[in-house]
Each structure stands twice: as C-alpha cells, then as structure tokens.
Amino acid sequence: MQTNADGRVRFSGDFGNFLAMQIWRGLLTLVTLGIHRFWWRTAERRFLWEATAIDGDRLEYRGRGLELLIGTLFVVLGLFLPFSLVVGLLPLFVDPESPAGLIGQGSLLLVYALGGLFLWGFGTYRARRYRLSRTAWRSIRSGMVGNGVVFGRLWLVTSLVQGLTLGLATPWAQALRWNALWSDKMLGTVPVAADAQWQPLFRPFLYGWLGVVALPALLIGGAVASGVADLPAGASVSGEEALLLFLPFLLVLVAGAVVPLLFLNYRARFLSAALAATSVGPVRLGFDARLGDWLRFHLVNAALILFTFGLGLLAMPFRRWGFWMRHVELHGELDPAEVRQSQLQAPGHGEGLADAFDIGGI
C-alpha cells in the first residue's frame, strides 16, 4: 500500500500481480506482431486506476482496447499512408534535381516539420482527452472541453520560439502548455484551473542550460588554453603539463554528471510549481517530490532495468504511478453535491496519433 503524505490518495496495487500481467500481455503482444498492444495498454490502465483510491473512492477506467485500435487505424490510413505514398512516389514523377523537384522537396520538409510539431501537440491533447473521458471517480466522468486544434497550434508556436531562443524559452513554453492543457480539464462539471508561472523556474533551468552550453565551450577552450592543439605529435610532457592537458577533460566528465542533475532539479521544481498552481474546483493540488526523491526514483529504475537485462522496463508504469500517487498533494475538499455529471461529449475512439508518435504517459 502506497499513500501520499496525508493519506487521501492510496495506491494498493500488488506488484507481483502487475508484473505477471505485464509479462503475459507482453508475450501476447509479441505473438500478435504488436496488435495486442491496445488491449495491453487498456489492461495496464485499468489495473493502476482501480488500485487507486482518492478520499476513499476508487478510480474507474472505462476504456476499451478496440477504441485505441480504431484510433490508430484512422491515423495510419487517413494520414500516414497517403503521406508515405506521396513522398515515396513523388521522385518518380518529378525529378528531384529540377527546380520543381527542389521546391517540392523543400515544401515537403516544411510540412514534415511544422505539421509534425502541430500533430505532436494535437496528439498529446487528444490522448489526454480520451484517457480522461474514460476515467470516472464516484461515478462522475472527467473530460476536456477543447478539441486539440488550439493546443496543437500552441505547441507549434511555443516549439518555434524555443528553437529561436536556442532553448532558453523552455520554462515559458512548458508553463504555457501546462496551463493550456490543464485548464481544459474537468471533473464532471467542476473545472480545473492552472496558472503556472515560468519566472521562478527560469533560474533552475538556466543552470542546466549553461551546463549544456558550457560543456563544448570547456572542451574547446580547455584544449586551446592548455596548448594541446599546439603540441607537435610525439612530444613528451612533464607531470604538470599532463595535468593541465587532462584538466578540461576532467571538467567535462564532471559537467557530464552534473548537468543531468541540474535538469532533474529543474524538472522537479517545475512539477512542484505547476501542480501547486493547479486546482480542481476548490481543491488545490501539489507535488512534494524533491530532487532527492526523483534521484532515488530514477536510480532504482535504472538498477531494476539493468539487472534484469531490460525486463525491468515492464515494471516502469507501476513504479511511475506509485511515485506520483505517493507525492501528490490535495488541499481542500470538494462538495460532492456540487460535483455533477459531465455533460461533455466523449470521443468515440482514441489516441491514434499518440500511439503512432509513441507519445508517453501511462
């Protein structure tokens, strides 16, 4: 039994049962050349949802594997197939070297890039929407009010800005996306509000960013400064000179260990801040996992995966879910009489793009 700090969230999933299910479903998926994955994913979610209770009541997952299959078919047949055919057959009809061909190739690349970014955001939104529409708590369904197009455009624009600023706009972009996504969510008729601020998160992000930028700079600068570049081949060096030579490489090694930690720190702070700025009606959320918790989490995961030669990957959804349930915070109460059934139209099928792009989450 894993619970959060004040016991309002309880995850009572049995790890052994989970692992057994994962192995069985994983084998089925292999044998069916991947088709079974839709039912696998559904079974996984149902296991985790139904083992989780919030304020004494279990979550219910009402998704069906078939819905996921149909979603993927739509995307493959309606989007990927026509596009692949056009791209594949185009060189036969238009000489790639000719001006028309070059323009064609250029526009295709543009479509790939921009379309891809838009679809990533769109797919993320749709997957979330599907999952929420199939989640119920105390018989009240969740959902999302939008249809994904606005979010897709937002993803595209924020990604472009991120690129233009060489990544510095990332806290701003991530906060904006978080707010856009979460503000559309609803529990029945109770709206979710999110108002994450990126400013306090900029400094932690900057440390990581500097680390990434500094690495090559250290390497190059150090090599130049220590005179490695000027040494004739085969020259012998004194002890001190050797130390000077290897110092930049040592620094790089150290930076290589520190930079991921810096980004992990940023990520921990981001999630804490974002969830603290999110509320379901009058209930304010929160997340109390600190850098140390995250580090331990990832290290145990890495060990699990390594020492089982990869089988440990099957346990990851369970580990992730448990981690989240242990660290989520709820502040305040909902008046049950005020939480009325959702009036939202639920999507008929789901997650085609998310499946095709392998967008993560559980």
Place this chain on the structure above:
Amino acid sequence: MPSISAESEALGQEWRPATLLDGTTAVRHPVELADGGDCLLLRQPGATPEPFTKSRLRRVSDGRDLTVLGRADHPDWRLVIDPPLPPEWLAGIRPAHAPDGRRLAIRGLALAGIAALAAGLWFGGGPILEAAAPLIPESATQAMGDAIVANLSAKGVCASAPAAAALEGLVTRLEPVEGAPSPVRLTIVDVPVPNALAAPGGRIVLTRGLIEGAEGADEVAGVLAHEMGHVHHLHSQKAVLRALGLAAFLSALGGQSADLAQEALSLSSSREAEREADGHALERLAAAGISATGLAAFFARQVEGGEADKGKKTPEALGKLMDNLGTWSRTHPPEAERLARIRAHVATEGATTPALSPGEWAALKAACKEAEPVATPAA
C-alpha cells in the same frame, strides 16, 4: 399493506451495506442490499426497498476485495459493495463487457470494415498504382533502365556489331509499328546463365548463356518477343510502383511482415505479367511470320531442367539480379499452363520463315567471342 422490507425481514433476509453512486452527483449514498432471487433489493435509509432486476445489472468489477455493479440502462450508475457479494447473489448478473447484440454488431461491422479496406487495398491498390505507370516521365524510366543495365553489365558486354545488327533486324520485324512506348534497346551481357529481362525505358537484356544455349534463332526470337511484351505493357514500371506503394504502406503501418507481403504481392501480379508478355509474344511472332516452336522448345527445356522455384519480377528482385543473375526458370515461373498455351498456338500456326538467316544466326552465336572480360558500361 405489508411493505417489502417487512416481508423480507420476515423471510430472514440478509442485508448487506453498500454505497450507491447515482451517476448524477459525487454524493455517496449509503444503502443496503438484499438478494431477491431474480432481482437485488436496494434499500435507502428510511425508504422502501427498490428491486433491480438482475438482468438489467452488470458486473463492472468482480474482485476479491470489492464488487462494483452497474446498470445497463444508466451507464454512470454504480453500486460499490465492500466486502464483495457472495457468488449466489451475483448469479444472473452479466459482466459489463460481455458483448450484447449491439456491441457484437458494432464489432462485426468494424471487422468487416477493416477486412473490406484490406481487400480493397490488396486488389484495388495494385491497379490504382499501375494506372500511374504511363505517367512516369521518360527521363525517369531511362534513368532506371540505364542503372539496371549498367549493373548487369558489370561482368562485361558482348558488343559485336554483326550480332547487334542481326538483333536489330529481328526487333524491327517483331516490333509493332505504332504503340511502342519507347524504342527498344538491346544489350547482351556476358553472363553464363541463360536469361533475359526487360528494364524500364525499353531496355532489354539478353545473356550470353541464353544465346549460346539456344538451339535455333527462332528460340531467341521467341524470348525477345516475350521481353518486348514486357516493355510494351510497361511491366517493369508497374512493378516499381507496386513495390514502392507497398513499401510505403507497410512502413506507414510499422510493417514487420514487409518482406513476406512484398513477395506475395509481387508473385500474384508477376504471373499476370508473364501471361500478358506470352500473349504479346505469340501475337508478334505470328505477325512477323516466325514460328513459336522455338519458344515452345525453349520453355520445355526450362521446365525440365529448371527448378520449380517461384520467380520474382520486382525491382527488389531486379536489384538482386544485379549481383546474381538467376536462371530463366527462376525468374520466369515455368508453368505447364503457359507451355500448353504456346503449344496450342504452334498447332494453329500458318506459314513461317526462319527468324534469322544462317549468316545472321552465326554472327549472333559468335557475339560473345570478342567480349571483353573487363567491366564496360552499357552502350
């Protein structure tokens, strides 16, 4: 009037506590349940018990620690019972996901739809792609053909002028006056196995093995007419489109059975192509007054001697041919049916003249005597 509860209490009914979630708000309603045989009795505090026929109820969750029931007519309604109900109470309550008529119909429709789509793509996809074959610009087909021939010529080309002249004469005799998509260009490659192939752009390749192994000029004429049939019907262009189209489709699906499917698809259409080419050959041979006996003899030899290995004529296979030219029988599935068709044609033949004069035939046979062993690009 005796209330149901009084009756059931008199019968010694066992009442179990449960939580009702009515699907309208998130309020938990504490209730009591009793088993009424074909229904469950639900009693809210201070109210009369309400019967719910079990056939209208559904088992949403049936675990060791909880029972959750739903209603068929009210999808959000839930009854949560902790500890779980005994099995006798649950008998007659169907699982929530048991397919009922409507669900089965939907599933059936979905499967039928997918099957129809797959069938459509399988049968219709080929013809749709092939319809685009004439649209490929000549520059592209020439480039493809040149590339294929260049690869096949790696071991050398038999560039004897008299032989080329003899073949040109044969081509002129066989070639239809109008309708030829592109001028036929012949190349003899210095490869010992007997084979011939048609590449895009009107390129036809014959091997030394074919020419030296032939027992008469009529045989070479028959094979040549067959290959010209492939050129006339744009078979190699169509094969390229089919293969690319299929590859595109399978990669879009994340295809793992790509190779298998590709083989299967190319097989089914290559037989059609062979039949078409055979038909064209017989027609042209008749028009040119050349006997098809030679072609029949050639085929018969292949059927006997060759492996019954299934042949392929996809560009992938053409690519493989670049390294390892198989025998005729491997790349042209020799079916008794095709041989029978040719023999039937021979039986109804009119007057014929030899395909080549003895002098031309001798020149052709000697085509590779002066061949250079070093790789030369195709002419």
